[in-house]
Amino acid sequence: MARIVMKFGGTSMAGTERIRRVAQIVRRQAMNGNEVAVIVSAMAGETDRLVNFCREANALYDPAEYDVVVASGEQVTSGLLALTLQSVGCKARSWLGWQLPVRTIESHAKARIDDIDGDALIAAMRAGEIAVIPGFQGVSDDNRITTLGRGGSDTSAVAVAAAIGADRCDIYTDVDGVYTTDPRIVARARKLKAVTYEEMLELASVGAKVLQTRSVGLAMKEGVRVQVLSSFVDDDATPADEYPGTMIVSEEEMNELVEKGEMERQHVTGIAHDKNEAKIILTRVPDKPGAVAHIFDPLAKAAINVDMIIQNVGRDKGETDVTFTVPMADLARAQALLEDKRSEIGFNRIITDSHIAKISVVGVGMKSHAGVAATMFRSLADRGINIQAITTSEIKVSVMIDEDETELAVRVLHTAYGLDAMDEPAA
Ligand code: ADP
Ligand code: ASP
Numbered sequence: 001m002a003r004i005v006m007k008f009g010g011t012s013m014a015g016t017e018r019i020r021r022v023a024q025i026v027r028r029q030a031m032n033g034n035e036v037a038v039i040v041s042a043m044a045g046e047t048d049r050l051v052n053f054c055r056e057a058n059a060l061y062d063p064a065e066y067d068v069v070v071a072s073g074e075q076v077t078s079g080l081l082a083l084t085l086q087s088v089g090c091k092a093r094s095w096l097g098w099q100l101p102v103r104t105i106e107s108h109a110k111a112r113i114d115d116i117d118g119d120a121l122i123a124a125m126r127a128g129e130i131a132v133i134p135g136f137q138g139v140s141d142d143n144r145i146t147t148l149g150r151g152g153s154d155t156s157a158v159a160v161a162a163a164i165g166a167d168r169c170d171i172y173t174d175v176d177g178v179y180t181t182d183p184r185i186v187a188r189a190r191k192l193k194a195v196t197y198e199e200m201l202e203l204a205s206v207g208a209k210v211l212q213t214r215s216v217g218l219a220m221k222e223g224v225r226v227q228v229l230s231s232f233v234d235d236d237a238t239p240a241d242e243y244p245g246t247m248i249v250s251e252e253e254m255n256e257l258v259e260k261g262e263m264e265r266q267h268v269t270g271i272a273h274d275k276n277e278a279k280i281i282l283t284r285v286p287d288k289p290g291a292v293a294h295i296f297d298p299l300a301k302a303a304i305n306v307d308m309i310i311q312n313v314g315r316d317k318g319e320t321d322v323t324f325t326v327p328m329a330d331l332a333r334a335q336a337l338l339e340d341k342r343s344e345i346g347f348n349r350i351i352t353d354s355h356i357a358k359i360s361v362v363g364v365g366m367k368s369h370a371g372v373a374a375t376m377f378r379s380l381a382d383r384g385i386n387i388q389a390i391t392t393s394e395i396k397v398s399v400m401i402d403e404d405e406t407e408l409a410v411r412v413l414h415t416a417y418g419l420d421a422m423d424e425p426a427a
């Protein structure tokens with residue numbers, strides 16, 4: 001017998017028929033004698049719909065009221081799954097964020113989980129009841145509903161798993177695991193049997209939306225065993241406890257898998273893309289100490305994350321251009337803030353461009369292997385793809401390119417690093 005957390009994403013919960021399928025998968029785990037807690041997302045598309053209502057109601061919406069609206073999608077699916085489980089003979093009840101409670105800190109719309117009281121859940125699960133928990137939501141110190149940022153149900157699941165000491169956290173989605181790149185873009189993407197926490201964290205943070213970045217960070221910190229697998233399976237599919245999906249593992253476990261010949265060691269593990277950033281160029285900024293601080297201090301104070309930064313070589317007259325990227329959603333705010341500080345910073349023009357994409361290659365193999373970046377630059381150049389900016393970390397190289405070339409760049413790199421599946425293309 002094991003204690004298992006199962007999380008189902010938006011496509012898995014999209015409508016009565018899908019929820020019935022989910023109920024069967026959950027029921028099977030419970031019938032095998034396991035203690036089960038289920039975390040659910042809103043139905044696919046529902047959160048977008050709710051966000052749009054907020055925008056229409058008030059363009060400058062209050063994040064606390066936004067949370068009240070957008071958290072409702074998960075409330076609906078948690079109740080529906082509990083009802084469906086009851087209809088197939090299971091004992092089940094829903095536990096809303098405030099009922100556990102899931103205590104969160106920091107701002108509305110991007111709250112962080114601080115603490116989850118798992119006692120009531122454990123007691124209910126011991127008594128044979130399936131706990132159904134809406135993902136994405138929590139409660140603030142002043143007793144208001146909060147949400148965890150888009151894709152946050154993954155983090156809810158990992159946090160609940162840590163709080164109740166679960167043996168495993170299975171993240172059910174619409175693909176059967178983590179692939180070498182988004183299988184919807186590259187048909188020859190390969191499913192990975194395992195990926196390290198560090199690599200998954202990096203892949204998620206550069207756009208592989210299969211897991212929310214925070215969920216991976218939390219799993220790494222708390223040592224939660226996470227598996228990504230598909231809910232689109234029939235009854236005779238390999239059961240979850242035989243690990244049909246992708247396991248997120250420590251580097252030591254990965255080394256063991258390589259030694260046993262179950263995984264190949266590659267220099268690049270995966271490739272991700274992100275179209276959600278925008279570029280800002282400030283022209284003719286004074287080329288002197290403190291100038292760059294004047295640009296980035298106000299952005300930092302406004303909690304706007306700056307990602308890639310390039311400062312061009314100084315022009316004549318001690319001036320230079322500074323280029324950087326911010327999340328698309330923060331572009332208007334960043335632009336207004338910089339305009340406000342124009343005289344302090346002393347730039348000439350502000351140019352923005354949201355037609356860009358960031359392509360990243362990730363792999364722990366890079367730590368000990370040179371030449372990964374050179375291969376990237378050469379392969380893109382051979383296809384005439386222009387690189388506008390570059391950043392690197394120990395296990396990642398990212399480039400900024402024109403958005404229209406995203407799919408081509410991902411495919412070219414996937415082939416260049418020898419990641420293409422040789423046999424059948426992935427579904
Ligand atoms: P859910 O609604 O279940 O949370 P998401 O849409 O958030 O699902 O995440 C699953 C999607 O992530 C897949 O449909 C796939 O298109 C995308 N994805 C991006 N990169 C990868 C990758 N490397 N491996 C698998 N899926 C990926
Ligand atoms: N429903 C939320 C979203 O769409 C949270 C989630 O599905 O993880 O972002």
Ligand code: MG
Binds near residue numbers: 151154212
């Ligand atoms: Mg998701």
